[in-house]
Amino acid sequence: MIGKKWNVFRKTTSILLLVSLPLMSSGCGNISSASGSDTSSQEAGISDSSGEPGGGKWVDSDVSGMVNPEDNIRLQDDFAAAANKDYILSASLDPAYEEASIVLDADKLVYERCMAIASDETMTDDNALKYKALVDLHSDWDERNKLGVKPLEKYIIDIQSISSISELTEYQGSLDRNPFGLGLLIPESVGAQLQFPDKSTLNLVAPSLSLGSVSSYVEYTANTLSAKERCDEVIGYFLGRLGFSEKEIDDILKGNYKVETFIARNSNMDYLSVSEMFTQAQNSREGISALQGDYPLLQILDSRGYLGCDNFYVDYTYLKSLSGIYTDKNLEDIKSFLIVHTIDSTKYLLDRESYEKMVSLYTKSAEGHEGLSDGQLGVLFRNDMKICGYLPLLDTLYLEKYFKDSEKTDQVEEFTDALIKAYSQILDEEDWMSDDTKTAAIEKLQNMALHLIKPDNVADYSSAEIKSYDEGGNLVDAAAEGMRILEAHRADISKNLNFDRFKWDIYDESKTTTEINCVYYTGENGIYIMAGYLAMCDAAYGEDATLEQFAGIVGTTIGHEITHGFDSNGTKFDLYGRQFDENITAIDWMAVEDRSKMDEKASKLAGYFSLARPIPGQQKVNGNNIKDEAIADMGGIKSVLYVARNIPDFDYDEFFRAFARQYAQQTTKENELDTIRGDVHPLPFYRINIILQQYDEFIETYDIKPGDGMYLSPENRVTVW
Secondary structure, three states, X not given: OOOXXXXXXXXXXXXXXXXXXXXXXXXXOOOOOOOOOOOOHHHHXXXXXXXXXXHHOOOOOOEOOOOOOOXXXXXXXXXXXXXXXXXXXXXXXXXXOOEEEHHHHHHHHHHHHHHHHHOOOOOOOHHHHHHHHHHHHHHOHHHHHHHOOHHHHHHHHHHHOOOOHHHHHHHHHOOOOOOOOOOOOEEEEEEEOOOOOOEEEEEEEOOOOOXXXXXXXXXXXXXXXXXXXXXXXXXXHHHHHOOOOHHHHHHHHHHHHHHHHHHHHHOOHHHOOHHHHHHHHEEEHHHHHHHHOOOOHHHHHHHHHHOOOOEEEXXXXXXXXXXXXXXXXXXXXXXXXXXXXXXXHHOOOOOHHXXXXXXXXXXXXXXXXXXXXXXXHHHHHXXXXXXXXXHHHHHHHHHHHHOOOOHHHHHHHHHHHHHHHHHHHHHHHOOOOOHHHHHHHHHHHHOOEEEEEOOOOOOOOOOOOOOOOOOOOOHHHHHHHHHHHHHHHHHHHOOOOEOOOOOOOOOOHHHOOOOOOEEEEOOOOEEEEXXXXXXXXXXXXXXXXXXXXHXXXXXXXXXXXXXXXXXXXXXXXXXXXXXXXXXXXEOOOOOHHHHHHXXXXXHHHHXXXXXXXXXXXXXXXXXXXXXXXXXHHHHHHHHXXXXXXXXXXXXXXXXXXXXXXOOOEEEOHHHHHHHHHHOOOOOHHHHHHHHHOOOHHHHHHOOOOOOOOOOOOHHHOOOOO
């Protein structure tokens, strides 16, 4: 569900924060404050009398009830509503999400396939047997209910038994006692160094906070209070069921908040300068030793398997501060912090009562809905697999069953190759770019890492000991096994100084191929096209979709991700994914005058979107927030249209309808308003109508004339590429 607590992913890319780790996804960044709501129709190049996209002939067809059976909607006036009318009228909103969409349909399909793996008697290797045992533990609610919250108890008792700082150090370093990797500084991932993208680094991060953002511990707001009330309820619920008294619960919560407040007030990663990130945050083992003081970071890491790692990226000011809290005086508070975070790591792995309580507390849209909806099952299952550390195992088996010698994989590879060639032509033909900028852009394109469907390795969970309920096992202990395997892999690859951005590591859960998603990472200059995303096409048209239907959904998505390398944010990173060179000098491969021209085009696009008020009487769209995603959407369409020129008898009608179908959605007015306020993507019906009206091929296919709602004269079109 886009923009809600449980995400069923629309094609998207995550915001790049320069101060974040170097392998974060990008393309949705540079979210600016509202500017453009006063843009005049003349400034935005709109010629219709209404002063808004569509000339007043579009309805927000995303919202349930806006399209009715008796409505005679012309494709030429409102393509989104007309092309998706059949889906809109037959859609049944998932009660938990108050939404129906192709995205949810695809997620349900992937879930069904995951369940089919568990029942496939022909899959008998060790990985398959481990997965089947895990699914048995997960799905047997009778046994889970019998155990209640007891599987959590031994982990809490172990933390309570810690009697000194030295034992606390031993605990943090033990994979057996601390399988969920809890502590005051956590190894999160292995990625590329900011300064040298061919060199690796172990990224160390401060732990997540119960109240969310750091600001919640500095400035108390209504959101802070709401988060605290929820945390208090969750921790009190589990500890109460384990027999803790109200006073004991209150003491644990106070101790946790005391430690978290220290973490929040000493975490400075967001405020480090570029120079600090390159020269002090990036550090060697010797440098970490000098920074850690009395906090035994290296001892803890080495005990967890990182002895051979010599490159670390860390908030060095936070690391230096840890000596101030890591004392016997604060031992009980740190233990409270560990107890709270142990509960947080396992809260979805216990009985049905607690599971549904957590879903209702953490899923806003699930309030008032009893049980689990069909839409939730797929989302929650993959979330549970991630919590347990088994997404790499699921990915391996999913590819084995559904993509072994798959024609779809070949189709994706062939189409991506055609799109890269088409994009090279697009860049070469741009008359607003200088020759030097064109050369640099094409070089970046040709050096883009293409990760298509299948990671470059397979997961091996043969060492995981997953006991059945009859053998005394439970889901929490199985999760402990999964998390140990993930950390052992991370520790192993941290010892290799070289980083290869062309390699896709299946153990990287941030890039899981069963996700309904595709991503561009600025820090790698690489795209990831997930196997799960192909379920979008399958959900819309079945497994025998035509080439045009494939091109309309999957092809435009691949082009969308390629374009993120050339949107307002992506163009600030070079062919290696660097924003700064080895001399800490900002990299900008665009000539100054070319950058200015691109910014002008992007501003015009933002201004056009900012004229839109999809729900009468409500707020307008903030074009600056969604412009990069709109740029990527347009690049996706344009690149496929270039490819289509070389495909005999290409059916443009079928292609445009497929593009519209992937954004078919029905939701409530409240959900739509939340999307307007918080999502960096255009609303689905704008992703159809505004994007398509920019292209001659669309105008010509439907014989769209001046005065039609879908018409936009060539001089008023706002494409960037």
